[in-house]
Amino acid sequence: MSLRAPRGPVALTAVAASALAAGLLAVPSSASAAEVRIHDIQGSTRISPLAGQQVSDVPGTVTAIRAFGSSRGFWTQDTRPDKDAATSEAIFVFTGSTTPSVTVGDSVLVSGTVSEYYPGGKDAGGQSLTELSKATWTVQSSGNALPAAYRLNPSTIPDRYTPDAGGDSIEGLALRPRSYALDRYESLEGMRVSVENAPVVGATNTYKELWVTAEPHHQRTARGGALYSSYRDPNAGRVRVVSLLPYAQHPFPVADVGDALTGTTAGPMDYDNFGGYTIAATAMGELADHGPQRETTRKQKADELSIATYNVENLSPKTAQSKFDRLATGLVEHLASPDIVALEEVQDDNGATNDSVVGADATLKKLTDAIKAAGGPAYEWRQINPVDDQDGGEPGGNIRVAFLYNPERVSFTDIPGGDSTTPVQVEQKDGKATLSASPGRIDPANGVWKASRKPLAGQFSFRGRPVFVVANHFNSKGGDQGLDSRFQPPARSSETQRTGQATAVNTFVKALLNADPKASVVVAGDLNDYQFSPALADLTKGGVLTDLVTRLPKDERYGYVYNGNSQVLDHILTSRALRRADYDIVHINAEFSDQSSDHDPQVVRVRP
Structure with a gap:
């Protein structure tokens, strides 16, 4: 269990305290020692009507004890409830780092200060817990029956x-x-x-x-x-x-x-x-144990190009070899050795050490070596080093997106000129689209990429036909209010940046299609947003891309699990030329307690 930080009572405001001292603010009659009960403290809203006040001899039965961590205490519940379904009949008695000297089944009278505690701090936007702090109590009797659950x-x-x-x-x-x-x-x-x-x-x-x-x-x-x-x-x-x-x-x-x-x-x-x-x-x-097994996708046919996306979760040479081995097994056995892999969260060569190192060749070599040892192809890679500490993620990690590709099945079209700050441009040559640099970063100076990963565009050739792949890792949902926030509906503040990022990628894809309406384009990666979100609407705007997750049966549309919700964060999208896309989310991580990443990988098989 995660431990909560020590905390104290919520004090009366200065105005309220002055008013109380001057006799202008009456203490509610329910706060008197002879009458106060837990449902009076809890009240019929989320905030106690007695917050900040002292209460005495509140009766209840001890139902549970938290005897570890810095948030120790016990729960006490009234066995004589009122008839109001809105008022809770129980409360937590906070004792800090001291284990309370009570036993489950004790009938107690508790005195203390009514406080509202906000886990994570009030600014986090969550609910509060009404508690008794600075408490003392007396045990009236022991071995009492507990209220029914x-x-x-x-x-x-x-x-x-x-x-x-x-x-x-x-x-x-x-x-x-x-x-x-x-x-x-x-x-x-x-x-x-x-x-x-x-x-x-x-x-x-x-x-x-x-x-x-x-x-x-x-x-x-x-x-x-x-x-x-x-x-x-x-x-x-x-x-x-x-x-x-x-x-x-x-x-x-x-x-x-x-x-x-x-x-x-x-x-x-x-x-x-x-x-x-x-x-x-x-x-x-x-x-x-009713859970399903890890999935395995089918192998691509000779005339099918398989493209995968995989968030490898803060991978660096400092990561345990066992994780490299498991990622390799996933790619070789469960994803059938895709021809191209868009990787997210590839860290630099010394991981979270916060210095000037930005290269990631050691990280990618360790992964490709593990893949080869697992029986997979001898992948090569392409990527562009970010500007130090400018792409977000774990401080010092310099996470970025990168391409792996199997040179026996597909070739990479190297076009010089790509670097961390130069934007890749779409050009037209002999009536076909081409890139000014491959690999190249999309619009890296655009403010929508501040403290976030810049998309990487690569030009590949499969059976003599050009294929454009864009690897992405949009900004995270950090700072958004939770579904259970006390602010409703909760604010999704991070969404603004993602919609801007989606627009930038959409603009780039439109440029490719303006140069060649039949261009084969695949946009893949961790977009940190749902298929029904404004960001995905902006990314697919104008019908330039199809979000393939929307073609799956509804009950298969997920690849990430957060707080018990199975949801979509990773996506593969294709242009109109790739009409016969065969798409699969391969469930090998998100549903399992034993994970090599918190994301499930995805793969699409296309015929350019």
Whole structure:
């Protein structure tokens, strides 16, 4: 489990404090020691009506304890709930790095300061957790029965995900748990919840987390995931699962997408900005291995040119040899040794060391050597070194896109003149399109590429026919508000730059097609956006390119899994001349806890 940073209570504002001191601001009657209960603290909105105030002798039963990390504490739940479905009956008592001296089943009276904690900081845009901090408590009795867990299932989770506040905060809105899924989860904050026989839709990660869905028949992929196919439907049944059980006695399940946690998984409803609403499990279902196997695509025929895209995730000579070997196996055995590979996230020759090194020949040699050792072809490569520290990614890594190609099947048309700052131009020669430089970077001085990878255009020849391939890695979604943000709908601030990047590539492809309407063009790479996004609309504008993922059956349109959503970030697009494209997303990574990259590769077979 990822650990949260230490935190303190939210203080009263200076105005409120002055007003209180002057007797102008009354303390709500519910804050009196004899009357206050947890549902009074939680209130019917996301922010406690008692935030910043001291409360005393709040009754409840201890339901779970977090006894590790810097965010220790316990959950206490009232066994005498009110009749308002919007008010949670439980709360987390924060004890910092000190393990609380309570036992599950203790009946306690807790005193402390009501605070609102924002995981990741308030500026991150996420929800807050109402908590008691600087707490003291007395144990009244032990061995008490726990409140029944609230069942999360299709009948208790609303179809609509969240109210629309026009991009503003929903914190002040009254919770409507029967209308919106996020309101339902918020109304259960800290309370015991459960899922039964829950399908795994997000594989176990290195932080010992996984995602399940409480809606087993909603928007499923062909291989058992939860398909994210529209901004309108973020798959409301997704919840993260972490464990409060000691790992030594209860190892965390190592699950892949398509597996299931059979039986009951139960615990308090928690929240984290990295994973959203979370079951902090005190009871974990048994792992059932239902997941599919890694895929293998077919080999290209003699007259088919196969082109793949693969994000190799911060690859450098410092990367473990085992990852190079697994990437090589994926390319040779699972992708059938494509003729051309557009690689993303190729780092420089000393990886994240932040110095003036920008070359990547050592990285690419180590990969191509591994491919040859795995029985693949003797790939050659082409790429252009970026300007130091100008292309984003891991600081010092100088990630870039690059081409591998099999010289026994396809030749690269080398045209001198390409460098990190010179834009490649489209020229016409004998009625055909050609490039001013190959490889060459597309419009590298354009502001849309600031702190982002510049596209690499290459001219190839297959069976005597020219083929133009553009390798891409658009800017990331960093800075966007999460689907579960308190601002709804969430802002996608990174989208502006990607739409500009898409327009730049679209303009370049149009120039190729103006020079030769029958030009064979393939645009491939990690575009960091969905097939239904504005960026892809701008990239395909004018019908110059077809996004091949849209030709797949709907339940196969994914190659990346994030927070339990199976989605599209990588794409291969083709020009009109390549009408008989045979396209495949090869699922070997994203659905599995054991990955060689977090992206699935893709391949297309065309006849230029």
